[in-house]
Amino acid sequence: MADVTLSLGTLVTEIDSLVGSKVARVGTDGDSIDxxxxxxVAEPTxxxxxxxxxxxxxxxxxxxxVRGGGTKSGWGGPSGPIDVLLSTRAMNRVExxxxxxxxxxxxxxxxxxxxxAVLAEHRQWLPLDPHNDEQATxxxxxxxxxxxxxxxxxxxxxxxxxxxxxxxxxxxxxxxxGIVVKNVAGYDLARLLTGSFGCLGVIxxxxxxxxxxxxxxxxxxxxxxxxxxxxxxTADLIAHASTPTALEVSVPQGTMLVRxxxxxxxxxxxxxxxxxxxxxxxxxxxxxxxxxELEAWRTHQAQVFVEGHTIVKLTVMPSELVSTLxxxxxxxRVRRLDYGLIGRVGxxxxxxxxxxxxxxxxxxxxxxxxxxxxxxxxxxxxxxxLELKKLIDTWGPIGDGFRIMRAVKQQFDxxxxxxxxxxxxxL
Amino acid sequence: xxxxxxxxLEDIVGxxxxxxxxxxxxxxxxxxxxxxxxxxxxxxxxxxxxxxxGVVRLCHRSGVPFVARGQGTGLSAGALPHxxxxxxxxxxxxxxxxxxxxxxxxxxxxxxxxxDVTRRVSGDGYYYAPDPSSQSxxxxxxxxxxxxxxxxxxxxxxxxxxxxxxxxVLPDGEIVHxxxxxxxxxxxxxxxxxxxxxxxxxxxxxxxxxxxxCPESVRTLLAAFDSTDSAGNAVSDIISAGIIxxxxxxxDRTTIRAAEAAVHPGFPDAEAVLIVELDGSETEVxxxxxxxxxxxxxxxxxxxxxxxxxxxxxxxWMGRKAAFAAMGRITPSYYVQDGVIPRSTLPEVLRRIRxxxxxxxxxxxxxxxxxxxxxxxxxxxxDGVEGQAELAERVASEILSYCLDVGGSLTGEHGIGADKACxxxxxxxxxxxxxxxxxxTAFDPGQLCNPDKLFPTPRLCGxxxxxxxxxxxxxxxxxxxx
Numbered sequence: 001m002a003d004v005t006l007s008l009g010t011l012v013t014e015i016d017s018l019v020g021s022k023v024a025r026v027g028t029d030g031d032s033i034d035x036x037x038x039x040x041v042a043e044p045t046x047x048x049x050x051x052x053x054x055x056x057x058x059x060x061x062x063x064x065x066v067r068g069g070g071t072k073s074g075w076g077g078p079s080g081p082i083d084v085l086l087s088t089r090a091m092n093r094v095e096x097x098x099x100x101x102x103x104x105x106x107x108x109x110x111x112x113x114x115x116x117a118v119l120a121e122h123r124q125w126l127p128l129d130p131h132n133d134e135q136a137t138x139x140x141x142x143x144x145x146x147x148x149x150x151x152x153x154x155x156x157x158x159x160x161x162x163x164x165x166x167x168x169x170x171x172x173x174x175x176x177x178g179i180v181v182k183n184v185a186g187y188d189l190a191r192l193l194t195g196s197f198g199c200l201g202v203i204x205x206x207x208x209x210x211x212x213x214x215x216x217x218x219x220x221x222x223x224x225x226x227x228x229x230x231x232x233x234t235a236d237l238i239a240h241a242s243t244p245t246a247l248e249v250s251v252p253q254g255t256m257l258v259r260x261x262x263x264x265x266x267x268x269x270x271x272x273x274x275x276x277x278x279x280x281x282x283x284x285x286x287x288x289x290x291x292x293e294l295e296a297w298r299t300h301q302a303q304v305f306v307e308g309h310t311i312v313k314l315t316v317m318p319s320e321l322v323s324t325l326x327x328x329x330x331x332x333r334v335r336r337l338d339y340g341l342i343g344r345v346g347x348x349x350x351x352x353x354x355x356x357x358x359x360x361x362x363x364x365x366x367x368x369x370x371x372x373x374x375x376x377x378x379x380x381x382x383x384x385x386l387e388l389k390k391l392i393d394t395w396g397p398i399g400d401g402f403r404i405m406r407a408v409k410q411q412f413d414x415x416x417x418x419x420x421x422x423x424x425x426x427l
Numbered sequence: 428x429x430x431x432x433x434x435x436l437e438d439i440v441g442x443x444x445x446x447x448x449x450x451x452x453x454x455x456x457x458x459x460x461x462x463x464x465x466x467x468x469x470x471x472x473x474x475x476x477x478x479x480x481g482v483v484r485l486c487h488r489s490g491v492p493f494v495a496r497g498q499g500t501g502l503s504a505g506a507l508p509h510x511x512x513x514x515x516x517x518x519x520x521x522x523x524x525x526x527x528x529x530x531x532x533x534x535x536x537x538x539x540x541x542x543d544v545t546r547r548v549s550g551d552g553y554y555y556a557p558d559p560s561s562q563s564x565x566x567x568x569x570x571x572x573x574x575x576x577x578x579x580x581x582x583x584x585x586x587x588x589x590x591x592x593x594x595x596v597l598p599d600g601e602i603v604h605x606x607x608x609x610x611x612x613x614x615x616x617x618x619x620x621x622x623x624x625x626x627x628x629x630x631x632x633x634x635x636x637x638x639x640x641c642p643e644s645v646r647t648l649l650a651a652f653d654s655t656d657s658a659g660n661a662v663s664d665i666i667s668a669g670i671i672x673x674x675x676x677x678x679d680r681t682t683i684r685a686a687e688a689a690v691h692p693g694f695p696d697a698e699a700v701l702i703v704e705l706d707g708s709e710t711e712v713x714x715x716x717x718x719x720x721x722x723x724x725x726x727x728x729x730x731x732x733x734x735x736x737x738x739x740x741x742x743x744w745m746g747r748k749a750a751f752a753a754m755g756r757i758t759p760s761y762y763v764q765d766g767v768i769p770r771s772t773l774p775e776v777l778r779r780i781r782x783x784x785x786x787x788x789x790x791x792x793x794x795x796x797x798x799x800x801x802x803x804x805x806x807x808x809x810d811g812v813e814g815q816a817e818l819a820e821r822v823a824s825e826i827l828s829y830c831l832d833v834g835g836s837l838t839g840e841h842g843i844g845a846d847k848a849c850x851x852x853x854x855x856x857x858x859x860x861x862x863x864x865x866x867x868t869a870f871d872p873g874q875l876c877n878p879d880k881l882f883p884t885p886r887l888c889g890x891x892x893x894x895x896x897x898x899x900x901x902x903x904x905x906x907x908x909x
Contacts, residue, residue, distance in 0.1 A: 100771035191619030212669030375607025
């Protein structure tokens, strides 16, 4: 995309002199995304510098991709050429923790675990538990709307975000929302950028509503005799107005994890009741606490989050989860694929790990998409090797709303210079 | 309006779906904020999405502005008609299309009343969480446009957290489906922007909402305080203790008096009352309720009433939800604001409001969602006294500036509409507003969809509208405004 007459040195020098300090360097192999080597890596320390770099890149016709912790660089469609890789890692502070208001403003480059360590000083946290919180940054988590098991109670980033500062491709820095938990003034650009895979602007900082850290936690480990017991048991929990913070299933293990977080007396009584309901449904149940509980959650996540394997984010109607799991068991068997799936039972949001012949994986994903009409579910590829990415569309069908999504992208990034073809649907 | 255009409208929605009579159009002159009035060029009452599409296509082709309106209970003049435009009245699109309890979802047309959603599923133990005070008379389409909240959004969030999918007619007449029945449909979260866009991006024709299971236990407490400061401190202490109740509401002496006069909820004679509601499992509610009682007594709360049954709980909430309407008992007119502040600044801002009350000589009642920091100051005035309406408006604006001073917002749930559009530059920079306009331009390059709302324009903000003066027809008792 960049002018061929630009040399590497020129780009580095131009960025450094623009910003007024040494922020740019030549890209190295470790910076590659989808085997594409970025020409230059810039790691500014100030929001204003991000604006300057974007404004300059727009004028130059130079493409810019954004990276935080790099944990999701391979997500989304295959990358196009990357002239400048803009790293947010040098902007990594919790800017303000308004603990009396249960809100915090965090810079994009702060990791989730560091953020929560700071917030824990006042017994609060940003209630998100996506995979890899040690490396994943706030910017990346927001840009991908990533979340974990406790989405069941606390929601995803789009449910917690109350404000954002962003840099547009023309270098203009703008904000949306604010620092109060209730606010309907103006368009909600923070929500628009959440889950946009960085294709509309660069997230500089975000403000969230927080949650108190619960005093106690218990997890009920349920071993299912058959996967369809999951549906019956979940219906029982709902009928009893049980209030878990996470409600997960894992196949082919045939286990469920039901977590309760509150004060000690409450978690004991809720977990005891949830265990009794599981036994009544014909499953075996164990109430876990402390290290055993943590280990159960680690094992659960490890079923899916394996380096080098394909990971598909699968959403279904909650009532169709069990039939999907049964279908899947048969389909992976005939295709001789190794698989693992963990899912939010109450929400119908699952993560499917696949390993085996690429052609078979492709065929399975296409078959899944055939089962899921637009609006009733989706199968989006999160992580995969380049070969698979080139064989199959990352996103699957998006529906008739895509036209207006393209119009929004066109307004925010008319030349398509930001995270080229990386946004949803290839925006 | 152009006769040919009107005939085409009749072709689309039928003769009985078009209101052209000037006297009949008075009905639609304003929404709940009656100080803003504008008679529409014509009003249409479509019954299907295809009819809405037909009307919008025609407007698009003819360059005629259009405004969608539901029950007209909004408080920001967001549904104020355009004098040369079409008002699309959605009240006939009021069918419940699908109830899917297995997935805890309901799909409705926008004209369905908020409370009716809950009524349809409450027998099965479910409810729809957002509960604006007007929930028995406001419709889902308006809730969607304004991202309505309510007392219980402290724990359960706003409309945007409960809308899963929508069918919408874009300003060029195309129908699109955003979100869906399942979560996380791939693509940009345009649904998240559409909710709360105040009808400026599209006309929504179908909405899928998430339902919640009724909690096992609900407990409601009412406590009296000798000052709003003590009540405010109790709110801060509850939040600091790590408790997120379903609702924390505060009323001051003026609004307590009004509510008592109107609906007799049995509130104590106090400077302030707090209504705190907890919900969840039996054990959780019991455990946390004790902590709340302790916090209230530590902050010198007294006269604690705990609702014994659903009837008493209903009476407490009736007192709170009737507060706006009840103000008519103690003042001829009032001006309500909807500013939001960080919760911790509550005592400071309330002190400033009291000083303003003394300086201006106007009574200011306060009823608010204290847990969220969403204030509803009610500036009382008398139309009959020369200059008081203007003074009330200035006082109300001053309160908004206090909210912005402490990092708050112009509006927590009523929306910007036409009413507060000119205040937007106090909260957002030119760059912020220009960035929002990118979204507007993507959806509506011709700026025909609910124009002159939300964004400040020279036409809107160059002149200050005067206070409402009754129409001669109204003064003669021949027609009523509401």
